[in-house]
Amino acid sequence: MRFSGFRVFAEALTGHKGWKPLWRDPDPQPAYDVVIVGGGGHGLATAFYLAEVYGIRKVAVLEKGWLGSGNIGRNTTIIRSNYLLPGNQPFYEFSMKLWENLEQSINFNAMVSQRGILNLYHSDAQRDAYRRRGNTMHLTGAGAALLDQAGVRKMYPWLNFDNARFPIKGGLLQRRAGTARHDGVAWGYARAADLRGVDIIQNCEVTGLKIEGGRIRGVETSRGFIGAKKVGVAVAGSTSRVMAQAGLRMPIESHVLQAFVSEGLKPAIDGVITFGAGHFYVSQSDKGGLVFGGDIDGYNSYAQRGNLPVVEDVVEGGMALMPRIGRARLLRSWGGVMDMSMDGSPIIDRTPVDGLYLNAGWCYGGFKATPASGYAFAHLLATDTPHETAKAYRLDRFAKGRVIDEKGVGAQPNLH
Amino acid sequence: MLIPHPLLGLRDAQEFTYLGDARLIERPTSGSEADLAEYVYLRDNPAGVHRELWFHEQGDRSWLVVTRNTLTHEILGAELARDVSLARKGETA
Numbered sequence: 001m002r003f004s005g006f007r008v009f010a011e012a013l014t015g016h017k018g019w020k021p022l023w024r025d026p027d028p029q030p031a032y033d034v035v036i037v038g039g040g041g042h043g044l045a046t047a048f049y050l051a052e053v054y055g056i057r058k059v060a061v062l063e064k065g066w067l068g069s070g071n072i073g074r075n076t077t078i079i080r081s082n083y084l085l086p087g088n089q090p091f092y093e094f095s096m097k098l099w100e101n102l103e104q105s106i107n108f109n110a111m112v113s114q115r116g117i118l119n120l121y122h123s124d125a126q127r128d129a130y131r132r133r134g135n136t137m138h139l140t141g142a143g144a145a146l147l148d149q150a151g152v153r154k155m156y157p158w159l160n161f162d163n164a165r166f167p168i169k170g171g172l173l174q175r176r177a178g179t180a181r182h183d184g185v186a187w188g189y190a191r192a193a194d195l196r197g198v199d200i201i202q203n204c205e206v207t208g209l210k211i212e213g214g215r216i217r218g219v220e221t222s223r224g225f226i227g228a229k230k231v232g233v234a235v236a237g238s239t240s241r242v243m244a245q246a247g248l249r250m251p252i253e254s255h256v257l258q259a260f261v262s263e264g265l266k267p268a269i270d271g272v273i274t275f276g277a278g279h280f281y282v283s284q285s286d287k288g289g290l291v292f293g294g295d296i297d298g299y300n301s302y303a304q305r306g307n308l309p310v311v312e313d314v315v316e317g318g319m320a321l322m323p324r325i326g327r328a329r330l331l332r333s334w335g336g337v338m339d340m341s342m343d344g345s346p347i348i349d350r351t352p353v354d355g356l357y358l359n360a361g362w363c364y365g366g367f368k369a370t371p372a373s374g375y376a377f378a379h380l381l382a383t384d385t386p387h388e389t390a391k392a393y394r395l396d397r398f399a400k401g402r403v404i405d406e407k408g409v410g411a412q413p414n415l416h
Numbered sequence: 417m418l419i420p421h422p423l424l425g426l427r428d429a430q431e432f433t434y435l436g437d438a439r440l441i442e443r444p445t446s447g448s449e450a451d452l453a454e455y456v457y458l459r460d461n462p463a464g465v466h467r468e469l470w471f472h473e474q475g476d477r478s479w480l481v482v483t484r485n486t487l488t489h490e491i492l493g494a495e496l497a498r499d500v501s502l503a504r505k506g507e508t509a
Contacts, residue, residue: 238463240459240460240461240462240463241461241463244460249454249458249459249460250458250459250461251457251458251459252459252461253436253459253461254461254463254486298434299429299434299468299484300436300437300461300466300468300486301486301489302463302486302487303486303487303488303489307417307429307489309429309430342456342457398453398456398457398458399449399450399453399454399457411456411457412435412436413436414434414436
């Protein structure tokens with residue numbers, strides 16, 4: 001079933017009785033060419049690109065809960081390609097280009113909205129750093145504009161420019177950045193993969209990896225053994241747990257990140273704004289809620305909920321930046337489990353076990369990477385070579401001293 | 417979260433800075449590069465009971481080994497890291 005404006009019109013005339021479930025609910029087959037562990041954004045995108053680009057269709061995506069129950073449905077929906085380091089920026093720009101054509105390629109409205117992201121700076125040093133970052137972005141075609149205070153005032157005259165401690169001096173603007181409907185991304189990839197023959201199997205938890213002679217043979221699951229020539233693991237916060245089944249220790253700690261949404265408000269913020277002095281980022285959803293977040297809680301956690309001190313810290317950041325949101329009431333907050341890597345950058349690589357592949361370490365920046373992560377992981381699974389934009393994301397880069405430390409804080413996951 | 421400091425009683429976790437797995441006390445002495453890389457970069461990262469280092473930065477500046485459940489955030493105990501380290505040295509001596 002193809003979605004189109006005509007289809008919506010025709011269904012409206014016939015009482016919307018023709019809509020079908022977006023994907024099948026198949027029982028697992030005995031064996032697949034590729035089994036992907038984790039039915040989140042990255043796993044579903046991987047399955048889609050495996051089928052679409054690399055022609056591998058005997059693929060299963062195994063999800064322990066329901067589809068989209070993890071971080072793909074828990075993030076603040078921001079998409080951007082404003083990184084600095086050569087190992088990162090081309091990859092995120094590749095992702096941005098995939099976002100720009102996503103809805104056409106999966107025939108699903110993911111509500112990709114290129115409303116721009118503005119990273120504010122508050123000091124001369126920060127401006128210089130953003131100038132450098134902006135130049136790096138230009139080198140990869142991402143585009144960037146460095147605004148002075150007048151430029152920011154023109155966009156958002158109501159920001160707290162004269163904050164005594166952190167006056168706003170300007171900002172780095174990426175106009176192509178924006179937001180997307182996070183659930184829509186999961187559903188869209190799931191439907192597109194399903195249409196190409198991928199089996200999406202929910203409520204199927206992987207309980208063991210079957211490895212014989214250093215080679216993967218399949219996975220033990222709550223729905224029985226499933227054979228596989230190749231297994232790709234894309235389980236975000238559960239990476240250490242799943243990879244421990246292969247006897248591997250990971251350069252990852254799991255941490256909880258909270259996010260928040262206010263009650264619905266009239267249109268007030270048309271882009272994404274980030275505070276450069278504290279950690280606060282905000283956009284407004286199409287329903288009117290202010291969607292915002294800040295730092296991770298900072299201690300190992302698998303709890304999918306955080307504690308109040310971080311709520312206070314995030315809200316203080318918001319109030320310092322935009323006092324006018326002070327009367328808005330918080331509607332909901334929630335937490336997700338982040339796979340915080342040791343250098344703040346991801347891993348898309350083979351593992352010491354033949355046929356076992358890893359996609360992890362997304363810290364709390366995984367949503368924007370969803371299309372490129374899926375594409376690059378599919379490339380790796382299909383060809384056994386890293387995608388050209390993901391060559392730096394090696395598992396052994398830590399031991400070899402080739403870390404990609406965007407923030408420069410060292411092997412301290414709760415600071416990335 | 418309230419951390420039961422062995423000397424000061426229940427203290428707000430906000431007074432502390434978190435470092436990570438308490439195994440970081442056991443710095444490798446082999447001189448091997450691989451051992452050091454493993455020490456610096458690899459973690460067990462368990463879902464469940466976790467022994468971890470917290471620094472009482474805005475308190476008495478002691479290092480604690482806190483035992484905490486990462487699935488529930490329940491704190492099961494706290495010891496002075498010094499005591500843990502001395503006990504360990506006693507075991508190996």
